[in-house]
Amino acid sequence: MIKYFLILIAALALILGISAFVRYKNKMEQRKILEANYKKGLEPNCNSEDFFCPEAQYAKWDSVSKYSKDEGQKLLAERFKSVMLLRMGQEKQAISLLEELIKNSAKDSTGRITSDAYGYLGLAFLRLAERNNCISNHSSGSCVFPIRDSGIYTDPAASDSAIKIYQQILTKSPNDLDSRWLLNLAYMTIGEYPSKVPAQWIIKGLDSSHSKSVIAPFQEIAGSLQLNGFRNMSGGSIVDDFDNDGYLDIVTSSMSLNESMHYFKNNGDGTFTDVSKTSGLDKITGGLNIIQADYNNDGYTDILVLRGAWMQQFGTQPVSLLKNNGNGTFTDVTVQSNLISFAPTQTATWADFNNDGWLDLFIGYETTDPTHPHPATLFINNKDGSFTEAGKEAGCDIVAFEKGVVSADYNNDGWPDIFISSLDGHKTLLKNKGVRGKIPQFENATHEAGLDAELTYTFPAWFWDYDNDGLPDIFACGYEFDGSLAKTEAAVALGAPVGKVSKMYLYRNNGDGTFSDVSRQVGLDIPVFAMGSNFGDFDNDGWLDMYLGTGNPDLKSLVPNKLFKNIGGRQFEDVTSSARVGNLQKGHGVAFADIDNDGDQDIFIEVGGPFKGDAYFNSLYLNPGQNKNNSISILLVGQKSNRSAVGARIAVHVLDGGFKRTIYRDVNSGGSFGASPFRQEIGIGAATAVDEITIQWPGSGETQIFKNVPARQFIKIMEGSDQIEKMELKTLKFPAHHEMMNMGYIDCAPQPTKVNRTSSAKLK
Numbered sequence: 001m002i003k004y005f006l007i008l009i010a011a012l013a014l015i016l017g018i019s020a021f022v023r024y025k026n027k028m029e030q031r032k033i034l035e036a037n038y039k040k041g042l043e044p045n046c047n048s049e050d051f052f053c054p055e056a057q058y059a060k061w062d063s064v065s066k067y068s069k070d071e072g073q074k075l076l077a078e079r080f081k082s083v084m085l086l087r088m089g090q091e092k093q094a095i096s097l098l099e100e101l102i103k104n105s106a107k108d109s110t111g112r113i114t115s116d117a118y119g120y121l122g123l124a125f126l127r128l129a130e131r132n133n134c135i136s137n138h139s140s141g142s143c144v145f146p147i148r149d150s151g152i153y154t155d156p157a158a159s160d161s162a163i164k165i166y167q168q169i170l171t172k173s174p175n176d177l178d179s180r181w182l183l184n185l186a187y188m189t190i191g192e193y194p195s196k197v198p199a200q201w202i203i204k205g206l207d208s209s210h211s212k213s214v215i216a217p218f219q220e221i222a223g224s225l226q227l228n229g230f231r232n233m234s235g236g237s238i239v240d241d242f243d244n245d246g247y248l249d250i251v252t253s254s255m256s257l258n259e260s261m262h263y264f265k266n267n268g269d270g271t272f273t274d275v276s277k278t279s280g281l282d283k284i285t286g287g288l289n290i291i292q293a294d295y296n297n298d299g300y301t302d303i304l305v306l307r308g309a310w311m312q313q314f315g316t317q318p319v320s321l322l323k324n325n326g327n328g329t330f331t332d333v334t335v336q337s338n339l340i341s342f343a344p345t346q347t348a349t350w351a352d353f354n355n356d357g358w359l360d361l362f363i364g365y366e367t368t369d370p371t372h373p374h375p376a377t378l379f380i381n382n383k384d385g386s387f388t389e390a391g392k393e394a395g396c397d398i399v400a401f402e403k404g405v406v407s408a409d410y411n412n413d414g415w416p417d418i419f420i421s422s423l424d425g426h427k428t429l430l431k432n433k434g435v436r437g438k439i440p441q442f443e444n445a446t447h448e449a450g451l452d453a454e455l456t457y458t459f460p461a462w463f464w465d466y467d468n469d470g471l472p473d474i475f476a477c478g479y480e481f482d483g484s485l486a487k488t489e490a491a492v493a494l495g496a497p498v499g500k501v502s503k504m505y506l507y508r509n510n511g512d513g514t515f516s517d518v519s520r521q522v523g524l525d526i527p528v529f530a531m532g533s534n535f536g537d538f539d540n541d542g543w544l545d546m547y548l549g550t551g552n553p554d555l556k557s558l559v560p561n562k563l564f565k566n567i568g569g570r571q572f573e574d575v576t577s578s579a580r581v582g583n584l585q586k587g588h589g590v591a592f593a594d595i596d597n598d599g600d601q602d603i604f605i606e607v608g609g610p611f612k613g614d615a616y617f618n619s620l621y622l623n624p625g626q627n628k629n630n631s632i633s634i635l636l637v638g639q640k641s642n643r644s645a646v647g648a649r650i651a652v653h654v655l656d657g658g659f660k661r662t663i664y665r666d667v668n669s670g671g672s673f674g675a676s677p678f679r680q681e682i683g684i685g686a687a688t689a690v691d692e693i694t695i696q697w698p699g700s701g702e703t704q705i706f707k708n709v710p711a712r713q714f715i716k717i718m719e720g721s722d723q724i725e726k727m728e729l730k731t732l733k734f735p736a737h738h739e740m741m742n743m744g745y746i747d748c749a750p751q752p753t754k755v756n757r758t759s760s761a762k763l764k
Helices: 002-041 054-067 071-087 091-103 112-135 157-172 177-189 485-494 737-742
Strands: 237-240 249-252 262-266 272-274 289-293 302-306 320-324 330-332 347-351 360-364 377-381 387-389 402-408 417-422 427-436 439-444 458-464 473-478 504-509 515-517 530-536 545-550 562-567 571-574 587-593 602-607 619-622 630-637 649-656 659-666 680-685 689-696 703-710 714-718 724-727
Touching (some): 054 071, 071 091, 071 112, 091 112, 112 157, 112 177, 157 177, 177 485, 237 587, 237 602, 289 347, 360 402, 360 417, 458 530, 473 530, 545 602, 630 649, 630 689, 649 680, 659 680, 703 714
Parallel strands (some): 347 402, 402 458, 530 587, 630 714
Antiparallel strands (some): 249 262, 262 272, 320 330, 347 360, 360 377, 377 387, 402 417, 417 427, 427 439, 458 473, 504 515, 545 587, 587 602, 630 680, 649 659, 649 689, 689 703, 714 724
16 A cells, blocks of 8 residues: 555656646746847847938838939938938938938929928038037037037038028028027127127027026036047946945946947046946947846845837837946846836836835836837836736826836835826826735825926926925926927027927925925926936025936937036025036936045936937046035835835934925935946035934834934945944045146136137038
8 A cells, every 4th residue: 555655656756747848848948048039139229210210211212212213202312311311310411312312402393392401401511510519529528518618619511611501591581590509609609609699699698697596506527537438329327336335336237239238337536437348338239218226135226227218119128127247347137137028118117016025117108109108117016036017907007108217206105106207198196095915006196296287298206305395396397399399499498489398396295195386386387308317405405306308309400418506495596507417419318426535416418319420439527516515325225125225214404504494305316317436425514513314214114313423424334234334535636636637628718719710511
């Protein structure tokens, strides 16, 4: 009997073993399929119908030009070819083609093609002028608006030609605001604005600051630190400490699957080293946006790469999760982690949505065709390096053209909520009601919160406490425009109607589950058209400011990025001009961070557009110090809570100028397009010490209080410990002012640069 029983046990074990082997084999086969699909999703796919593929579109129109027997079709094809050449960065070839097209204007029966050709010819000369000066002869003032000092072009030939073309256009069409803006800009590039601009076309006041606040100019030093040895297309950026040495590193990405990521290690001595190759990040391509988090609680910050945004049917590119190995290298663990998804996205948010001490991930996608929806996903952390998708079960599988998703506990109930900004016109607030099992349950609270009063296209967004009342408020930047942004910028400067364009939106948290639109009363009801953007406190007054990277794919959209100063939580003031941070190129991933450890926040921005012709250099704006205000930097390390302490609430109580005040911060990476460090760099005004620091940890809900903490130091606080660890970090000395002048990276004197009127630059 025992013999038969043992045989039965052995048979069952064999069956179970075979079954387990089959399951394992099937799992491995599925993983191989997933890996193959993942790799396929990362292969460049240039199609003639893809807006972001000018090479293929050029080939299509070249074929029409060669083989069509219709003269009108040929002319139209030549015009499209010239536009594609501009997008490819081949300005000289575009100029030749456009000049030939204008010569053949007699064949244009409607006159429209020739008229367009003049506009593109002016633009081609202006873009060539940028290439000859801002790119080939780059300096700290290059393409920074208003253009002056070292930013003035030393090779004026192409700008001179652009001026002639725009004057011809405006003579025929004096209400052409695009051309008027670009004409004034062209004069500015050669140091002849406003003196030489014809009176009937001048836009006054572009070279002066209209802000009441006095801002010490930032210094653009990316070149001196060798952070811009390449030019980016549109992409993301993260500033954070990836090797746990206390010094902030920089990682960038590009939307092109032909361009790799870059990792710049902060050496802690005033220099950076490009370790992209040794880290393995040079093998990771694509990624319009990147965000960081310690997803596996191992103490090292990992990276999520987001791809496919704006590309519609061509954007079915996967996200990538890059595990930080803690030894200077990263490993792609996307397949193993079950984060595989194939839909266009550039926005996601990490948070511990179920309060289990591990970060979960919410990803917003872009749906442009309702018959092929891409619902948002919620990946619940399994605590073993993998995730389980539960968007539908959690009630957050929103379908929209989602451009910004962010998270915070807006109603202070202990559960992180979600805000979604979209180009569908809807703003969506999802309230976290707690968990069912381990799955958080979300309820659409948009209507009850009062966020559905106006349908408007919006892009970047974030939660922040702009008025320091302890309640997270919401910012969303409108992205509805009428033509190029040059047209709107000119209209605003002239006080003319701006047409159907959207503004910035600031929603104040009323503390009762509702929000009020206070955009007008704080001075933000103006069009800006931000893409990459973020917030921080650049002058250490305890009030959060913001820097907005502007632009759209139109090559005429040469408008400055914007810096807004928060005046006591009551008003925002545009201080771009005096701060010297208004780069005219397309602004993407933005981070506020004290990169040199001197106690004030600098600004890093990944700059460049979606075409090769719009590729540009990174910018690092070094803060010279705005006043004698103090700050304190706090790094939180979770134990029961997630290791990154994402979602922790910090309240800093100080005596500032004889008045008691409280400054509030939440631990996160800031905005929805660009990532600041998790280390919280908090301005405290004139206070010389912090009376009390209160920390409410996420997940566990535990509160810790520390009293009488000196200012102007870097501290680390471990959850559950009653001890503050002082971080001994050096203040970094970047290249001295005179060294940077000699290298051409800082304006030498506040006077116009003499242009070379005998330039031998060839335009054809």
